[in-house]
Amino acid sequence: MSPDTAAAAPAEFPARARQPLRASFEFFPPKTEAMEKTLWEAVQRLAPLAPTFFSVTYGAGGSTRQRTHDTVVRLKRETGIDAAAHLTCVAATQAEVDTIARAYWDAGIRHIVALRGDPPSGMGGRYSAHPGGYANAAALVAGLKRIGDFEISVAAYPEKHPDSPDAAADLENLKRKVDAGADRAITQFFFEADDYLRFRDRAVAAGIGVPIVPGIMPVSNFQAVSRIAGLCGAKVPAWLAELFRGLDSDLDTRRMIAATVAGDLCRRLSGEGVDQFHFYTLNRADLTFATCHLLGVRAP
Numbered sequence: 073m074s075p076d077t078a079a080a081a082p083a084e085f086p087a088r089a090r091q092p093l094r095a096s097f098e099f100f101p102p103k104t105e106a107m108e109k110t111l112w113e114a115v116q117r118l119a120p121l122a123p124t125f126f127s128v129t130y131g132a133g134g135s136t137r138q139r140t141h142d143t144v145v146r147l148k149r150e151t152g153i154d155a156a157a158h159l160t161c162v163a164a165t166q167a168e169v170d171t172i173a174r175a176y177w178d179a180g181i182r183h184i185v186a187l188r189g190d191p192p193s194g195m196g197g198r199y200s201a202h203p204g205g206y207a208n209a210a211a212l213v214a215g216l217k218r219i220g221d222f223e224i225s226v227a228a229y230p231e232k233h234p235d236s237p238d239a240a241a242d243l244e245n246l247k248r249k250v251d252a253g254a255d256r257a258i259t260q261f262f263f264e265a266d267d268y269l270r271f272r273d274r275a276v277a278a279g280i281g282v283p284i285v286p287g288i289m290p291v292s293n294f295q296a297v298s299r300i301a302g303l304c305g306a307k308v309p310a311w312l313a314e315l316f317r318g319l320d321s322d323l324d325t326r327r328m329i330a331a332t333v334a335g336d337l338c339r340r341l342s343g344e345g346v347d348q349f350h351f352y353t354l355n356r357a358d359l360t361f362a363t364c365h366l367l368g369v370r371a372p
Contacts, residue, residue: 093342095121095369096285096350097360099147100129101139110355111143117357119151120371121364124348126151127185127225130158137172145179156225157181160189161212165204169212173219183223186212186254210245213252226250228257228284230271234305243278256282258350260304261289263312263333265340286341289352290334290359291316292326330359335366342367 097118102108115126128143130136140157148155157176159169173184188209206212209226216222226249227233229242236242246257257280262268268286275284291297294316301308315333319326338349349367351360364370 092347093367093369094124094348095364095367096123096125096127096348098127098129098350098352099143099355101131101136101143102355103139107355114353114355114357115147115151117361118353118364119153121361121369122372123153125154125156125183127156127183127350128158130160130187130189141172141175141179144176144181148180154183155181156183156185156223158185158187159212159216160187161202161206161208162189163202163205165202166206166215167204169206170215170219173216173222177220177222182220183225184216185225185227185258186216186249187227188212208245210248210252213249213254217253224254225256225258225285226254228259228271228275229305230259230262230267231305231307233260234303239274243274243280246275247278247280250280250282254282257284259284259287260306261287261301261352262306263291263309263337264307265337265344267307268341269344283348285348285350286338286346287350287352288334288338288363289354290330290363292323292330292359294326295320327359331362331366334359334363338363338367 099111099114102111126144126147128140128147130140144155144157147153159172159176161169164172176184186209201207206215213224213226216224226246228246229236232239232242233245236245250257257275259268259271272284289297291312294313298308298313300306312333315329316326319329338346341349351363353360
């Protein structure tokens with residue numbers, strides 16, 4: 073999708089009744105007092121939009137385990153909104169992971185985002201299963217279902233996970249996670265609507281019947297997102313690079329472009345029947361809130 077076609081997208085929406093759009097928001101656990109303040113300011117800004125859930129990430133090797141737990145429990149307690157904890161297979165035995173899952177259950181958390189996880193060295197490192205641990209996300213999903221009737225979200229990759237040999241193998245892996253009990257898949261961020269739409273069609277043809285929720289990352293720091301995209305296998309189109317060219321020191325313009333690009337992507341997907349979106353907020357509310365406003369996701 074080029075910028076020209078993106079700009080034309082709103083006029084192409086079919087004139088038909090639509091389901092109300094729904095959004096969910098992802099945060100990461102704060103490391104400092106200042107970061108905690110920023111996080112809770114974002115929560116207060118986004119909670120009135122009545123998200124379907126908040127999710128909280130989990131550091132490589134379980135490095136944010138306690139902070140993830142504390143943030144999830146506080147989100148649930150203070151907002152009343154469903155809060156989902158990320159949980160990975162990395163650097164822990166099955167018994168250790170099961171203990172964490174039971175602690176979430178005992179704390180009233182019923183939603184887990186079950187992931188294989190990045191290796192302790194971080195994204196781009198070589199992954200190997202922990203001795204005595206869950207081998208992969210499908211095994212983790214099955215293990216969680218043995219512990220309790222968790223609602224489980226898993227990851228999906230419209231442009232293929234970088235560790236998968238090919239797109240077919242990647243889709244087979246997603247089906248294994250769904251067959252093990254996953255309730256929905258949330259995609260890695262992407263910038264071309266057609267990449268998601270092709271992936272959704274292939275997933276349906278493969279017998280994957282759960283919702284595949286597009287993961288949306290509004291981009292204001294283009295260089296940072298480009299680095300992340302390179303590690304996780306997401307494509308950065310040339311037209312997007314051109315939009316941000318020459319704006320390194322112009323934050324206000326970058327933010328306006330970011331909201332426009334994310335809004336156009338979401339509206340194109342909405343026109344193709346998508347009614348759920350998951351936003352990678354990076355613990356800031358402004359761009360996500362603006363994109364939701366463009367979509368009509370607003371406080372009651």
